[in-house]
Amino acid sequence: MSKHAALDTFGRSGNPVIRSSAFDSRASSDSERMTLDGAVNKTAIMLAILISTAAISWNFPSPFIVMVSYIGIFAAGIASIATFGFWMPFIGFIINPRPYLAPKTWLVFAVGEGFFIGLISLSFETMFPGIVLEAVSLTFCVAATLLFLYKSGIVKPSQNFVLMVCSAVFGIFLFYIGTLIYSLVTGVSPEIFSGSSNASIGLSLFIVAMASFSLVLDFDIIEQSAEYGSPKYMEYFGAMALVTTLIWLYIEILRLLAKFRSCLLYTSPSPRDLSTSRMPSSA
Helix, strand or coil, rough: CCCHHHHHCCCCCCCCCCHEEEEEEEECCCHHCCCCHHHHHHHHHHHHHHHHHCCCCCCCCCCCCCHHHHHHHHHHHHHHHHCCEECCCCCCCCCCCCHHHHHHHHHHHHHHHHHHHHHHHHHHHHHCCCHHHHHHHHHHHHHHHHHHHCCCCCCCCCHHHHHHHHHHHHHHHHHHHHHHHHHHHHHCCCHHHCCCCHHHHHHHHHHHHHHHHHHHHHHHHHHHHHCCEEEEHHHHHHHHHHHHHHHHCCCCCHHHEEEEHHHHHHHHCCCCHHHHHHCCCCC
């Protein structure tokens, strides 16, 4: 069995938007080939730009910046669809992936996603002070841990592992679509999606786990593609896919922490209850 089961088994990543069949073509010369260092460097640059634009929409939430952020988010969506394609369950790709566009779309993608992250982070921070720092720290800790486990061979993307993760991600994607339809029809979000019940927290834990495992598949596919000699533009494509998974992981960790905070808020005794409990009982 091949060393890279993630690429061999399905030809796709656990990432909801990446299809690794796009990695099938080979470069005609060494100077045009994708390298692992190149993909890592481009991922770092994208994250730096994303964090910078997120800081703008976070620190300057004026009406003008909010308007610019929405325009950036819309542009990032167009760039993502142009690069990754548009896929629907049971139908397939309505718009096929065009990875060769990644060198032209990555900057718009990084800037727009940064504005998106900044706005959604500010929204959560307003409700739960300190939650963003916790979510950012956990996201990078999870990513670093999984990268170490992957490189050390402790976590291997075996055929069964890939089957499990890809099946779970497909189910999560269907759940997202069902939740969106339910919310549009009823005007409210399902309790299991946005509530703080045990079932809702358990679901978020499961989604965070699958998003984390998706990173392993992305690592494997990018490494395999570099060894295979894919074209240079695949460095941008692989970096965009990996950043997309990191954004997904961050948002789900943010939602999970918010559920924990809400659960503690509703179950913690009020100061009045504490003072009452400390009063001596009458004989």
